[in-house]
Amino acid sequence: MTQEHIPIDSTETIKKTRTESMLLNIGPAHPAMHGIIRIVAELDGETVVNADVEIGYLHRAFEKHSEQSGYLQVIPYTDRLNYVSPLINNVGYCLAVEKLFGLEITERAKYIRVIMSEISRITDHLTCIGASAMELGAFTVFLYMIKAREFLYEVIEAVTGARLTISYTRIGGVKADLPPQFDAQCRNALQETRKVLEECDQLLTRNRIFVDRMKNTGILSREDAAAYGITGPFLRSTGVDFDVRRSTPYLVYDRFNFEIPVGERGDNYDRYLCRMEEMEQSMRIIEQALDQIPGGPVLLDVEGNVIPAETMVDEAKMGRIEGICGKTANVDPTLGGAGKAVYPQIEAANKEAVLPPKEDTYGNIEGLMNHFKIIMQGHGIRPPKGEVYQAVEGGNGELGFYVVSDGTGRPCRVRVRPPCFVIMAALPLMLKGGTLADIIPTFGSVNMIGGELDR
Amino acid sequence: MPDLHKKLKEKFPDKAIEIHNHRGDETAVIERGALVEAAQFLKTDPEFDFNVLMDLTAVDGLELKWTPRFEVVYHFYSFAKNHRLRIKVRICEKDAALPTLTGLWPAADWFEREVWDMFGIRFEGHPNLKRILMYEEFSGHPLRKDYPYNKRQPLIGPKN
Numbered sequence: 001m002t003q004e005h006i007p008i009d010s011t012e013t014i015k016k017t018r019t020e021s022m023l024l025n026i027g028p029a030h031p032a033m034h035g036i037i038r039i040v041a042e043l044d045g046e047t048v049v050n051a052d053v054e055i056g057y058l059h060r061a062f063e064k065h066s067e068q069s070g071y072l073q074v075i076p077y078t079d080r081l082n083y084v085s086p087l088i089n090n091v092g093y094c095l096a097v098e099k100l101f102g103l104e105i106t107e108r109a110k111y112i113r114v115i116m117s118e119i120s121r122i123t124d125h126l127t128c129i130g131a132s133a134m135e136l137g138a139f140t141v142f143l144y145m146i147k148a149r150e151f152l153y154e155v156i157e158a159v160t161g162a163r164l165t166i167s168y169t170r171i172g173g174v175k176a177d178l179p180p181q182f183d184a185q186c187r188n189a190l191q192e193t194r195k196v197l198e199e200c201d202q203l204l205t206r207n208r209i210f211v212d213r214m215k216n217t218g219i220l221s222r223e224d225a226a227a228y229g230i231t232g233p234f235l236r237s238t239g240v241d242f243d244v245r246r247s248t249p250y251l252v253y254d255r256f257n258f259e260i261p262v263g264e265r266g267d268n269y270d271r272y273l274c275r276m277e278e279m280e281q282s283m284r285i286i287e288q289a290l291d292q293i294p295g296g297p298v299l300l301d302v303e304g305n306v307i308p309a310e311t312m313v314d315e316a317k318m319g320r321i322e323g324i325c326g327k328t329a330n331v332d333p334t335l336g337g338a339g340k341a342v343y344p345q346i347e348a349a350n351k352e353a354v355l356p357p358k359e360d361t362y363g364n365i366e367g368l369m370n371h372f373k374i375i376m377q378g379h380g381i382r383p384p385k386g387e388v389y390q391a392v393e394g395g396n397g398e399l400g401f402y403v404v405s406d407g408t409g410r411p412c413r414v415r416v417r418p419p420c421f422v423i424m425a426a427l428p429l430m431l432k433g434g435t436l437a438d439i440i441p442t443f444g445s446v447n448m449i450g451g452e453l454d455r
Numbered sequence: 456m457p458d459l460h461k462k463l464k465e466k467f468p469d470k471a472i473e474i475h476n477h478r479g480d481e482t483a484v485i486e487r488g489a490l491v492e493a494a495q496f497l498k499t500d501p502e503f504d505f506n507v508l509m510d511l512t513a514v515d516g517l518e519l520k521w522t523p524r525f526e527v528v529y530h531f532y533s534f535a536k537n538h539r540l541r542i543k544v545r546i547c548e549k550d551a552a553l554p555t556l557t558g559l560w561p562a563a564d565w566f567e568r569e570v571w572d573m574f575g576i577r578f579e580g581h582p583n584l585k586r587i588l589m590y591e592e593f594s595g596h597p598l599r600k601d602y603p604y605n606k607r608q609p610l611i612g613p614k615n
Binding site for chain 2: 055056059061063064065067068099100102224226227228229240242247248386387388389391398400402404406412413415417421422424425426454455
């Protein structure tokens with residue numbers, strides 16, 4: 001028996017084959033996603049037809065807690081918003097409350113805030129690029145960039161006493177002055193960072209694998225970016241030169257020469273280039289700020305007659321006060337001391353808003369009472385009634401704090417406008433039409449920070 | 456460009472209930488019914504040209520005995536003109552609803568979902584008004600002042 005060969009019309013067969021799209025859950029915890037988030041991707045083969053983003057896994061009720069705390073107690077909460085650039089959050093919140101008070105801080109405090117904000121911006125971008133390069137297989141770059149971040153974290157640690165939960169700013173200034181070796185240490189860290197960036201540039205920018213994955217993926221048009229309220233490197237990669245530091249300068253940003261890098265296509269590769277260039281610009285700002293920063297006493301005078309605060313308190317409790325009267329306590333920087341010399345410079349119109357120096361808090365009863373009057377519940381600082389919105393340029397774009405005061409010691413409302421929230425809202429738009437593999441670089445370039453996204 | 460809020464008042468003399476400029480933040484309180492009309496105007500008028508909805512949130516005035524209870528706050532920004540304006544709309548508790556602005560600014564999509572989630576203010580015409588930060592099973596709206604701040608509602612485990 002011979003079997004007759006029947007030709008099969010392949011196109012007909014394909015037409016008859018029932019196809020259906022596949023739903024793929026990426027996350028909430030996925031090794032290629034830094035951050036807890038769920039993307040439900042509808043796939044047709046390897047193409048993403050539709051995507052849905054689900055957030056909220058890291059919701060910690062920041063805004064609700066802020067309403068229960070005094071104005072100063074919100075500062076540590078702001079550290080946890082964007083945990084790769086916590087200093088910018090500190091600065092943004094304090095600027096908002098100071099705007100509510102109508103306070104004008106000193107020149108030196110302004111420069112310190114600028115320097116620390118820019119260091120944070122570099123650490124933010126380093127983390128973003130390093131992590132997204134790692135997800136594309138460039139593990140070396142990740143290690144190099146974390147090495148560079150380490151140099152900067154050491155600077156931050158020397159200034160604030162902590163690496164991550166720094167709580168450095170205060171309403172009316174900063175916690176403590178810069179350490180004496182700061183200038184040299186900071187410049188050295190910048191040099192090291194420059195070397196690392198050069199190495200990473202050589203490893204990535206013309207790397208075939210990296211460029212192929214990044215170029216023409218995750219494209220967002222200029223109009224869409226504006227419609228979704230996207231700011232920061234994401235918006236600038238589409239060609240809009242919007243930067244809060246330039247458009248509505250705060251602190252002393254109007255005194256520095258820096259450029260705003262913009263891209264053309266608005267794809268992942270342009271975002272990468274924008275971030276790389278922004279780090280260089282941030283370093284320029286820091287160097288100019290280090291040159292311009294006005295003088296003033298750096299640390300309290302430690303010429304032999306300084307007694308540690310705890311010894312002073314113990315001695316005084318036992319009534320032995322000879323040799324203690326009129327002397328200054330020396331407080332460990334991690335306790336937040338070493339600030340007395342700065343405080344006279346803080347030109348607060350309303351002195352009741354500004355905490356006394358830690359040397360006084362730990363060292364004498366007037367300082368302790370003053371501290372209590374500001375910190376204790378029912379005695380806290382009370383900004384006048386009103387509402388303000390203060391925007392600063394965060395690592396991912398415009399970071400806004402909207403603070404409403406009802407005249408009591410607790411804020412009526414603290415609202416954060418997280419920059420990556422709107423980018424996440426636009427994420428499905430960028431994923432649609434791309435392939436499954438494009439999700440990783442696109443999501444990496446968003447630089448989603450769970451802390452500020454979910455609050 | 457100074458005094459946008461005054462210009463808005465001139466344009467909508469009876470719809471703009473109140474204007475102020477506290478610490479340089481220009482603010483206008485718009486009557487509830489005129490929100491869409493005013494938003495449309497703010498977006499399209501060449502003098503205002505607000506192409507970005509920067510932020511959208513709400514404030515609960517229960518403890519301050521506000522009547523009406525809620526204030527929905529919109530922050531607008533214009534790339535071309537580089538100016539900002541805050542628009543507020545007051546709504547009462549019984550009929551906590553506003554027309555959506557997703558048609559004008561897609562950014563309003565998630566912002567409005569968040570306000571619904573946190574304050575229980577509905578946005579009519581919103582394509583997908585569901586919770587965003589809390590989970591679907593959550594009951595109540597946590598940023599309302601009458602929601603106890605130490606209340607726990609875990610999905611698994613003891614409830615109080």
